[in-house]
Amino acid sequence: MSSSHGKEPASDPRDHEQSPSVAEAARHDAAGNHDKAVSVLSAACRDGDIEAMTRLGKRLLVAAGAPLDPERGTELLTGAANHGGAEAAAQLAVMSAIGMHTEQSWDKALEAIVFSAERGWPAARAQLRILAADRALAASEADEADPALWGRLASTIDLNRWHSPSPGANLSEAPLVRHFPDFASPAVCDWMIANARGRLGRARVYDALLRKETTSETRNNTAAIFNLTHSDLISVLIQVHMCANTGVPFRYLEPANVLHYDVGEEITEHYDFIDPNVPNYEQEIAENGQRIVTFLVYLNDDYEGGETELPELGIIHKGKRGEGLFFVNAHENGEADIRTVHAGRPTRRGEKWIVSQFIRNRPTF
Numbered sequence: 066m067s068s069s070h071g072k073e074p075a076s077d078p079r080d081h082e083q084s085p086s087v088a089e090a091a092r093h094d095a096a097g098n099h100d101k102a103v104s105v106l107s108a109a110c111r112d113g114d115i116e117a118m119t120r121l122g123k124r125l126l127v128a129a130g131a132p133l134d135p136e137r138g139t140e141l142l143t144g145a146a147n148h149g150g151a152e153a154a155a156q157l158a159v160m161s162a163i164g165m166h167t168e169q170s171w172d173k174a175l176e177a178i179v180f181s182a183e184r185g186w187p188a189a190r191a192q193l194r195i196l197a198a199d200r201a202l203a204a205s206e207a208d209e210a211d212p213a214l215w216g217r218l219a220s221t222i223d224l225n226r227w228h229s230p231s232p233g234a235n236l237s238e239a240p241l242v243r244h245f246p247d248f249a250s251p252a253v254c255d256w257m258i259a260n261a262r263g264r265l266g267r268a269r270v271y272d273a274l275l276r277k278e279t280t281s282e283t284r285n286n287t288a289a290i291f292n293l294t295h296s297d298l299i300s301v302l303i304q305v306h307m308c309a310n311t312g313v314p315f316r317y318l319e320p321a322n323v324l325h326y327d328v329g330e331e332i333t334e335h336y337d338f339i340d341p342n343v344p345n346y347e348q349e350i351a352e353n354g355q356r357i358v359t360f361l362v363y364l365n366d367d368y369e370g371g372e373t374e375l376p377e378l379g380i381i382h383k384g385k386r387g388e389g390l391f392f393v394n395a396h397e398n399g400e401a402d403i404r405t406v407h408a409g410r411p412t413r414r415g416e417k418w419i420v421s422q423f424i425r426n427r428p429t430f
Contacts, residue, residue: 066154084116086112086114086117087106087116087117087120090105090117090120099130102130103124106120106124113148115145115148115153116145116150118141118142118144118145118153119142119150119156122142123138124138126139126156139167150184151184151185151189152186154177154180154181154184154186154189155177155297158174159174161173164315178219178298182215183215190215192299193219195253195299196218199217202217202218202221224302227309228306228309229309230309231245231247231309231389233389237378237380240378240392240393240405241391241393242380242391242392243310243392244382248362248387249303249387249389253299257364257418258364264289264295265287267288268284268287268288269288284409285331286325286326286331287325287330288322289323290320290321290322291323293320303420304422306389307389307422307424310360310389311360311424314428316428317354317428317429318423319425322420326412326419328412330411330412331411333408334406335406335407335408336401337356337359338395338405353427354427355394355425356394358391359392359421359422359424360422361373361384361419361420361421361422362389362419363384363385363389363418365418366386368413369413370410370411371409373390375405376407378404384419392407393405395426
């Protein structure tokens with residue numbers, strides 16, 4: 066994978082009709098025959114089908130209807146990108162940014178997203194326009210066929226801004242509840258909403274007894290998870306900024322969620338820490354760690370109701386668009402802090418969008 070450096074980029078395979086093998090695999094997936102879909106994609110990969118390599122590579126990263134094989138998945142994505150695959154390059158940009166299944170490097174992440182944009186991947190181009198500090202260039206009608214445009218935009222991205230704490234204020238000292246009025250830009254908020262809207266499903270809660278995510282009558286909203294293959298540089302930089310404001314390493318973060326609340330939807334009073342009263346508490350903590358911090362980013366504010374309430378602390382907070390807020394769920398010794406009971410109150414008008422991020426006290430990957 067390399068930048069074209071002034072040469073006209075070749076068209077991306079996804080500019081054309083879906084390859085026959087990928088279309089066949091999609092039909093098998095629709096019928097629930099995921100093993101057959103993987104078999105078809107694997108055969109197409111051996112024939113050099115770039116789109117099949119991308120599809121199968123991403124599936125293997127997260128065991129999506131396929132075995133979990135991140136090493137092979139990374140190999141396929143790298144091969145696809147080296148043969149010009151724009152989507153594969155965008156996925157590798159995320160992996161380089163967080164250091165998952167490859168070396169952590171922001172230089173390589175930016176190189177990959179620029180390559181993806183040069184090859185015509187719309188999401189890569191949109192991200193570079195949103196992240197660029199040169200707002201005049203980002204908003205210009207510059208010739209998108211000019212490969213130099215995307216590198217110029219990338220060169221103005223202020224990574225230090227994301228890796229540095231934002232000005233904020235405490236709403237509570239103990240337990241610590243802190244908010245940041247200017248955590249994310251409106252464009253970043255809109256991007257996160259757009260990327261979540263088409264993937265919403267019933268929101269789930271973690272059941273430490275069953276040791277899995279499950280639905281609950283305590284919450285009736287919807288959510289979209291941003292795992293490795295649904296993340297992008299914008300969502301990763303939001304998480305990086307969370308780490309900068311909490312002092313917690315990136316590897317301690319769970320996958321982020323974007324939560325959506327329609328009129329009347331809510332999550333009732335609950336805790337985010339792992340409940341010490343569950344029978345397998347010690348094993349759960351030993352294997353997965355405690356959820357010590359909850360970080361929220363408010364993506365819109367054009368709704369009524371929907372306040373974040375911590376009743377034991379007397380906090381009823383309706384965040385502004387782009388505002389960040391976190392609260393610490395555990396004492397310094399890791400024990401659960403029951404004062405952090407909280408709720409997302411029902412919306413009365415409009416819809417509410419919010420990023421929800423759990424942070425553990427040990428690495429999650």
